[in-house]
Amino acid sequence: MTFEAGRKIRTMIVDDEDLARQVLREFLSAHPEIEIVAECANGFEAVKSAAELEPGLLFLDIQMPKLDGFEVLELIGANRAVIFVTAYDTFAIKAFEVHAVDYLLKPISAERFNAALERAKERLSGKTPSVPLPAMELAASARPPSQYLDRIPVRDGTSVFIIPVSKLDYAEAQDDYVALVAGGKKHLKQQTIASLEAGLDPSRFLRIHRSFIVNLERVVKIEPYGKDTHVAVLAGGVQLPVSRAGHARLRAFLDR
Amino acid sequence: MHPILAQLRRLLFYLLGWIPLAGMFTYLLAVPGNLTWFEAATVSFVLCLLYAFVCLAAWYPCMATPLERSTISRFLFTHIVGAAVASGIWLFAARILGRMLAGLDEFRGIDTRLAQDYPLIFGTGVLLYLLAVGFHYVLLAVEASREAEARVMKASVLAREAELRALKAQVNPHFLFNSLNSISALTTSDAVKAREMCILLGDFLRRTLGLGEKAAIPLEEEMSLVHAFLAVEKIRYGTRLHMEETVGADALDAQVPPLLLQPLVENAVGHGIANLIEGGWIRLKAERRDGDLDIVVENLFDPEAPPRRRSGVGLVNVRQRLEARYGDRAKFSTSIDGSTFRVSISLPVEVQERVP
Numbered sequence: 001m002t003f004e005a006g007r008k009i010r011t012m013i014v015d016d017e018d019l020a021r022q023v024l025r026e027f028l029s030a031h032p033e034i035e036i037v038a039e040c041a042n043g044f045e046a047v048k049s050a051a052e053l054e055p056g057l058l059f060l061d062i063q064m065p066k067l068d069g070f071e072v073l074e075l076i077g078a079n080r081a082v083i084f085v086t087a088y089d090t091f092a093i094k095a096f097e098v099h100a101v102d103y104l105l106k107p108i109s110a111e112r113f114n115a116a117l118e119r120a121k122e123r124l125s126g127k128t129p130s131v132p133l134p135a136m137e138l139a140a141s142a143r144p145p146s147q148y149l150d151r152i153p154v155r156d157g158t159s160v161f162i163i164p165v166s167k168l169d170y171a172e173a174q175d176d177y178v179a180l181v182a183g184g185k186k187h188l189k190q191q192t193i194a195s196l197e198a199g200l201d202p203s204r205f206l207r208i209h210r211s212f213i214v215n216l217e218r219v220v221k222i223e224p225y226g227k228d229t230h231v232a233v234l235a236g237g238v239q240l241p242v243s244r245a246g247h248a249r250l251r252a253f254l255d256r
Numbered sequence: 257m258h259p260i261l262a263q264l265r266r267l268l269f270y271l272l273g274w275i276p277l278a279g280m281f282t283y284l285l286a287v288p289g290n291l292t293w294f295e296a297a298t299v300s301f302v303l304c305l306l307y308a309f310v311c312l313a314a315w316y317p318c319m320a321t322p323l324e325r326s327t328i329s330r331f332l333f334t335h336i337v338g339a340a341v342a343s344g345i346w347l348f349a350a351r352i353l354g355r356m357l358a359g360l361d362e363f364r365g366i367d368t369r370l371a372q373d374y375p376l377i378f379g380t381g382v383l384l385y386l387l388a389v390g391f392h393y394v395l396l397a398v399e400a401s402r403e404a405e406a407r408v409m410k411a412s413v414l415a416r417e418a419e420l421r422a423l424k425a426q427v428n429p430h431f432l433f434n435s436l437n438s439i440s441a442l443t444t445s446d447a448v449k450a451r452e453m454c455i456l457l458g459d460f461l462r463r464t465l466g467l468g469e470k471a472a473i474p475l476e477e478e479m480s481l482v483h484a485f486l487a488v489e490k491i492r493y494g495t496r497l498h499m500e501e502t503v504g505a506d507a508l509d510a511q512v513p514p515l516l517l518q519p520l521v522e523n524a525v526g527h528g529i530a531n532l533i534e535g536g537w538i539r540l541k542a543e544r545r546d547g548d549l550d551i552v553v554e555n556l557f558d559p560e561a562p563p564r565r566r567s568g569v570g571l572v573n574v575r576q577r578l579e580a581r582y583g584d585r586a587k588f589s590t591s592i593d594g595s596t597f598r599v600s601i602s603l604p605v606e607v608q609e610r611v612p
Contacts, residue, residue, distance in 0.1 A: 017492055019441040026444055042533050065531045068562035087433035106437035150563060162560060
């Protein structure tokens with residue numbers, strides 16, 4: 001979605017504190033080109049409203065109930081202008097890694113706010129190239145090694161599911177998506193399998209094939225299949241292909 | 257200063273140790289038959305008393321020739337020469353003693369008879385000196401290990417002090433930033449409330465000022481700090497925040513480390529209430545039981561909330577401060593029961609006398 005002259009910028013404010021939303025509302029009221037389409041107090045609401053209302057610009061708090069700001073951004077896609085608003089300066093690097101337009105620290109000054117808004121308008125009018133999809137992939141690969149995912153948020157239309165990684169059986173690459181299979185249910189998420197792999201703890205999850213990551217706890221046995229390949233049999237009876245490289249990794253893991 | 261001469265008690269023990277040696281020497285002198293038992297005993301005890309002091313001199317060559325840093329040749333040379341000199345002195349003393357005793361009726365002719373035992377006396381002198389050398393090395397080793405122990409003790413005391421300084425309780429700056437942001441919002445919409453919040457925040461900050469330096473404050477003071485903190489948070493969270501507290505009247509004057517409860521309540525707000533859309537409760541209980549002060553802080557939380565990225569810093573700080581201050585005498589534990597998070601603390605009650 002891009003900003004066109006004469007059209008208002010559809011804007012959402014997401015913060016769990018009423019007073020924090022109030023400041024943003026007040027600052028935005030000085031800009032007639034802005035139209036506030038929704039104010040949300042938690043992550044679920046934010047994802048739902050973003051899916052329904054297609055805002056071009058979001059002001060996102062980071063620490064909120066249900067989903068944090070980064071998870072919200074991951075679910076609504078990065079092709080919108082996002083300005084993070086938080087009291088914590090520790091997330092700034094991560095915010096720019098996910099291509100946030102700006103990062104405002106509370107308490108917010110009007111000058112700083114207006115500068116951020118200008119940058120957002122430039123981004124929306126296409127003067128500065130907006131980086132489309134790989135935002136969250138960078139975020140995943142930039143994660144420090146000790147900090148692996150312990151849950152994966154997934155959006156289906158306007159509803160959000162949280163998959164704890166311990167419940168994840170396996171993941172399968174499907175074009176631009178990954179299919180996450182947990183407890184027999186399949187959830188599609190717009191993400192590459194490589195970025196998902198980077199976020200998962202390598203001592204619990206293994207890439208056994210170009211298109212498959214498996215939860216090692218679910219693997220019951222490995223059987224030969226054809227000349228060079230194998231299949232991994234999971235607890236529920238599901239069989240997943242194991243490539244030659246995947247088999248080598250599996251062996252290396254078991255030998256350790 | 258020689259460690260044995262430094263204390264009279266040690267010197268007495270040392271001389272007591274020489275009594276059996278003097279007994280043995282009496283036996284050695286009497287057996288060849290040159291001296292009677294009475295003469296042997298007299299000569300032996302006088303000579304041994306003298307030699308006990310001569311042998312204390314072994315301390316200096318032992319200090320100068322530390323076992324672990326001396327060559328064998330130097331070690332042997334030093335102590336053999338030392339033994340020869342000491343024993344020579346002893347022999348000379350024996351000769352003088354013999355002459356002096358010979359003047360008495362009871363010991364007539366003892367000097368010539370004693371002269372026949374000179375090789376025996378010299379040999380015994382060498383052996384006794386070498387025994388003293390061994391004894392002094394043991395003494396040196398004991399001293400060294402005692403010094404090392406003292407150094408370790410001192411280091412651990414210093415480390416603990418440094419740790420306490422580093423752990424000095426601090427107010428979480430993000431609480432300030434968020435509160436200032438709320439005040440900023442209120443200035444245009446509700447100036448009266450903005451002022452009220454400024455006053456509440458000022459009140460809280462004033463109470464925390466200098467608290468980190470104090471070792472302990474009455475629980476009552478800590479509770480009023482908690483109340484000042486909650487008054488500010490109430491404005492931010494409104495009806496989402498419910499606080500219930502039960503504090504025993506006898507617990508109020510118990511001494512607690514400053515900023516013991518405030519970080520726990522702050523944690524309950526930040527990790528509990530802040531993640532709940534409808535809000536929730538925090539319960540604080542404090543009571544005296546036997547010699548302990550038992551404190552429980554519970555709060556409702558959302559087990560499926562996004563993981564907080566700075567979780568538990570406040571709790572870890574409180575636990576470490578309790579450990580550093582009370583050691584095993586304080587207990588700190590956290591537990592999760594469904595959607596209730598609980599911190600339990602127990603610490604020994606210390607009450608400061610009130611100045612009337």
